[in-house]
Amino acid sequence: GRTPMGAGMAAPAALASGDALGAAWRLLLMVVTVVVVHGAWAANVAYSLVHPVYRGGGARRRNDSILDSRARGDVATGAVRARALMYWLTDPRYLVNAIGVITLPVVFFALAVPVAGLDPRWGFAAPVILAASIGWGRHNDVAYDSSALHVDVVAGRLGRAVMTGRMQAVLAWALPAVALASLGVLAWAERWTAAPGLVGACAGALGIGLGISSITAVTLPYRAPGPGENPFGAEVGSVGASLVAQLASGAAMVSALPLVTIPFVLSLTVDVRWGWLALVSGCALGTAAAIVGARVAGAVYDRRAGRLLAAVS
Numbered sequence: 001g002r003t004p005m006g007a008g009m010a011a012p013a014a015l016a017s018g019d020a021l022g023a024a025w026r027l028l029l030m031v032v033t034v035v036v037v038h039g040a041w042a043a044n045v046a047y048s049l050v051h052p053v054y055r056g057g058g059a060r061r062r063n064d065s066i067l068d069s070r071a072r073g074d075v076a077t078g079a080v081r082a083r084a085l086m087y088w089l090t091d092p093r094y095l096v097n098a099i100g101v102i103t104l105p106v107v108f109f110a111l112a113v114p115v116a117g118l119d120p121r122w123g124f125a126a127p128v129i130l131a132a133s134i135g136w137g138r139h140n141d142v143a144y145d146s147s148a149l150h151v152d153v154v155a156g157r158l159g160r161a162v163m164t165g166r167m168q169a170v171l172a173w174a175l176p177a178v179a180l181a182s183l184g185v186l187a188w189a190e191r192w193t194a195a196p197g198l199v200g201a202c203a204g205a206l207g208i209g210l211g212i213s214s215i216t217a218v219t220l221p222y223r224a225p226g227p228g229e230n231p232f233g234a235e236v237g238s239v240g241a242s243l244v245a246q247l248a249s250g251a252a253m254v255s256a257l258p259l260v261t262i263p264f265v266l267s268l269t270v271d272v273r274w275g276w277l278a279l280v281s282g283c284a285l286g287t288a289a290a291i292v293g294a295r296v297a298g299a300v301y302d303r304r305a306g307r308l309l310a311a312v313s
Helices: 007-016 020-050 067-072 075-090 092-115 120-144 146-154 159-189 192-219 239-256 258-269 274-303 305-312
Strands: none
Touching: 007 020, 075 092, 075 159, 092 120, 092 159, 120 146, 120 159, 120 192, 120 239, 120 258, 120 305, 146 305, 159 192, 159 274, 192 239, 192 258, 192 274, 239 258, 258 274, 274 305
């Protein structure tokens, strides 16, 4: 209730308890936050309109991040990783996806837990939800890259490299995000003994989610908004296919998550030593699921590349 995100929700409670000053400064905090964010947005738009080079229009880079990937391992994997990382930094469709997966655990932690009067230990579910939603949300990852998919297909049978590179690009921002969320919850609860179990549950949820979504992305592809289109739009005729893909990947996630979450739950409710089992099993299962998922998805990618192009183009 002392932050811009929760101040508005805490203001009515402060007023009801007779703390008029507390309600006033919380409402003022929200207003100031909106003004500051709007000012930053307006300044960014104004600068971008008159400084096109800042947005990449015509500047010659000293180093090319995609070509330089040759020095960091497999050429194809590095090139796809660098390209996908640029999407996550600049493409509105990818940014909307990232904001969406981050919003869900924040709402759960800030609204569901206090409003429903849940045990504070439910707060530990927020980082796990974040990890699972990041992994599950990538079931349409290949479809969002439809314009560049032709390049990958004509380059040869590089399915495993393509899927591995895309997964690595997600992990580049997902791991820090989940780590920060976990540290925040642990500091809030002041229960550092839960750290091993939480790390294992998050690692397992993220790895399993990415493995399942990689396979779903190439076995149940559907059309997604193209580059420059409304990121909230839906392609005509894709609603049914997207529903099937989401239900299939969601069902697989729900079936697999107990393998990495039950030991963590036991560490919170029965004995803290369960957390070490959660750490080992979660990291092992998450890593294995991600590797197997990338390999299986790569094999399917190579086998049905033509049909994949037709489905997402």
